[in-house]
Amino acid sequence: MPHTIDLLEQADRDVVVVESSYPDGHVVATHTHKRVQLLHAISGIMRLETDAGTWIVPPGFALWIPAGIRHQLRTTRVTTRSLYFRLNALRNAPQACQVIEVSPLLRALIDAAAHVPVLYDTRQRDGMLMRLLLLEACQSxxxxxxxPMPHDSQLAALCNAxxxxPMQTVTPSxxxxxxxxxxxxxxRRFLAGTGLSFxxxxxxxxxxxxxxxxxxxxSVTRxxxxxxxxxxxxxxxxxxKETGKPPSAYARHAVQDRLSLPA
Incomplete structure (x- = not known):
C-alpha cells in the first residue's frame, strides 16, 4: 500500500483513483496525504477520526479530506474508491473534512474513473472524464x-465510551x-469542548x-x-429531526436499491 500511495501522490495527473477493500474492524493508522482526497464508500461503513472530530461515511456517500489533515479510518466490511486531486486542480479546495451525497452521475463517473490508467491521456476520453468528475464532485x-469530539482527555474518554x-438515557448529571x-x-466544559450542548x-x-x-x-426496533x-x-x-430522513432511508435494502439505480 505505501508504494501505491506514493505513486498516486507523485503522478503527473490532476485526478487518480484507487479501489480498496478492508475487513470488518480494520483500522488504517493515522496518516496524511499531499493531495486532497475524496473517499467514497461503495459498501460497508467508514468512521474517520481527526483532531476536529468524527465523520461517518455510509454507502452512497463520500468524504472530502483536505491535504495535510491527519486522519485515522475505522472500517466495517468496507469497499472504497479513493480519488486523489491535485490542489491546483480544484477551484475551491475543501478546508475541512466534509461528507457529501454521491449523485447517480457522480457515482457513474467514479465507477468509470476506477478503470482509467493512472497516467491517462489528458487529451482523449479519459482526460475529459476526469475533468467532468472534478466538476461534478465539487457540486455535490x-x-x-x-x-465534534473534545480534546479534553476526560471528556474524550466519556464520549468514546x-x-x-450509546444510550439516550445518559444524563449530564x-x-x-x-x-x-x-x-x-x-x-460549560462540554460546550467549550464540542461546540454543542450535551x-x-x-x-x-x-x-x-x-x-x-x-x-x-x-432493525429500527432493535x-x-x-x-x-x-x-x-x-x-x-x-x-x-436530526437527518431530515426516516431511518428506513438508511436501511440495508434502501441503500442497495439506491446504489443499484441506473445512473
Whole structure:
C-alpha cells in the first residue's frame, strides 16, 4: 500500500483513483496525504477520526479530506474508491473534512474513473472524464455526518465510551459526577469542548451509530430498544429531526436499491 500511495501522490495527473477493500474492524493508522482526497464508500461503513472530530461515511456517500489533515479510518466490511486531486486542480479546495451525497452521475463517473490508467491521456476520453468528475464532485451537496469530539482527555474518554454503546438515557448529571464537577461546570466544559450542548451531541452520536447499524441490516426496533428509547416511533421521530430522513432511508435494502439505480 505505501508504494501505491506514493505513486498516486507523485503522478503527473490532476485526478487518480484507487479501489480498496478492508475487513470488518480494520483500522488504517493515522496518516496524511499531499493531495486532497475524496473517499467514497461503495459498501460497508467508514468512521474517520481527526483532531476536529468524527465523520461517518455510509454507502452512497463520500468524504472530502483536505491535504495535510491527519486522519485515522475505522472500517466495517468496507469497499472504497479513493480519488486523489491535485490542489491546483480544484477551484475551491475543501478546508475541512466534509461528507457529501454521491449523485447517480457522480457515482457513474467514479465507477468509470476506477478503470482509467493512472497516467491517462489528458487529451482523449479519459482526460475529459476526469475533468467532468472534478466538476461534478465539487457540486455535490453536503451531508450532516460530523460529530465534534473534545480534546479534553476526560471528556474524550466519556464520549468514546458513549459512541461504543450509546444510550439516550445518559444524563449530564451522571457525567458530571464521573468528572467530580458540578452540572453547571460540566455544561460549560462540554460546550467549550464540542461546540454543542450535551443533549445535541448525544442525539447526533445516537444517529451516527444508528446509521452504521441500519446499513448493516439491524432493525429500527432493535436499535431503538438498545439505545433506551421507549418505542421505535420515538426513535424515528428523533432520527428524522436530526437527518431530515426516516431511518428506513438508511436501511440495508434502501441503500442497495439506491446504489443499484441506473445512473
Amino acid at each position: 451537496p453536503a451531508a450532516p455526518f460530523h460529530l 458513549f459512541f461504543a454503546a 451522571q457525567w458530571a459526577q464521573v468528572l467530580h464537577v458540578s452540572e453547571r461546570t460540566f455544561y 443533549m445535541e451531541w448525544r442525539r447526533k452520536a445516537c444517529v451516527f451509530v444508528a446509521i452504521s447499524r441500519l446499513t448493516l441490516g439491524d 436499535i431503538a430498544l438498545d439505545m433506551g428509547y421507549e418505542s421505535s416511533s420515538a426513535f424515528s421521530a428523533m432520527f428524522r
